Amino acid sequence: MIKIANTQFPVNELIKNRWSARSFANTEISDDTINTLLEAASWAPSANNEQPWKFHVAKKNDSSFDKVWESLMQGNRPWCKNAAAFITIFARDTFSANEKPNAWASHDVGIATGYLLLQATSMQIYCHPMAGYDKQILQDNLQYEQGLIPQCIIALGYLDDAEKLEEPYKTRELTPRARKTVDELLISDSI
Numbered sequence: 682m683i684k685i686a687n688t689q690f691p692v693n694e695l696i697k698n699r700w701s702a703r704s705f706a707n708t709e710i711s712d713d714t715i716n717t718l719l720e721a722a723s724w725a726p727s728a729n730n731e732q733p734w735k736f737h738v739a740k741k742n743d744s745s746f747d748k749v750w751e752s753l754m755q756g757n758r759p760w761c762k763n764a765a766a767f768i769t770i771f772a773r774d775t776f777s778a779n780e781k782p783n784a785w786a787s788h789d790v791g792i793a794t795g796y797l798l799l800q801a802t803s804m805q806i807y808c809h810p811m812a813g814y815d816k817q818i819l820q821d822n823l824q825y826e827q828g829l830i831p832q833c834i835i836a837l838g839y840l841d842d843a844e845k846l847e848e849p850y851k852t853r854e855l856t857p858r859a860r861k862t863v864d865e866l867l868i869s870d871s872i
């Protein structure tokens with residue numbers, strides 16, 4: 682499979698096998714499976730064990746599926762039509778104990794998102810996180826509570842054939858993934 686990470690160093694198979702797919706099969710994801718993904722996310726670490734994440738789930742036949750879809754940017758709309766579900770991930774940006782700002786909320790929700798993605802990968806569910814959406818439309822359509830900051834919308838589903846996608850998505854579905862080398866990630870020791 683062209684998308685499997687070709688790593689410099691040995692890396693866990695789940696990490697190698699996760700990638701952001703666009704071609705989704707017309708197969709439902711069960712509520713139990715979605716709950717497994719959300720629970721996996723909930724076991725992420727967070728500052729003060731605040732667990733600042735909240736999720737909105739919209740399955741294909743839910744009325745909120747189109748509401749989430751409407752908020753997506755043009756480049757995300759065509760292939761997202763076939764997703765089995767959207768999970769919108771929010772961060773609550775204040776601590777519940779004292780309502781003071783939680784500077785780590787986005788960081789911690791990012792970890793939870795990573796857990797969700799890897800749990801999904803282990804179940805042959807493919808996820809595609811997106812920041813390409815209109816916040817105002819999402820707010821108008823979902824009417825989520827104040828204090829929740831949307832982070833990303835994940836389109837998810839079981840994988841279908843890349844050939845079913847139109848261009849430019851088909852080519853993207855068939856292009857190998859690339860990363861910076863480990864050397865490039867390091868900052869130099871200035872002492």
Ligand SMILES: Cc1cc2nc3c(=O)[nH]c(=O)nc-3n(C[C@H](O)[C@H](O)[C@H](O)COP(=O)(O)O)c2cc1C
Pocket residue numbers: 699700701702757809810811812813814833858
């Ligand atoms: C916060 C965030 C926002 C993203 N927004 C979009 C998006 O709007 N549309 C899109 O096609 N991909 C989006 N992506 C997917 C990235 O382009 C993708 O993760 C990256 O190219 C690496 O590819 P991989 O996930 O297959 O390894 C987003 C990913 C993240 C984490």
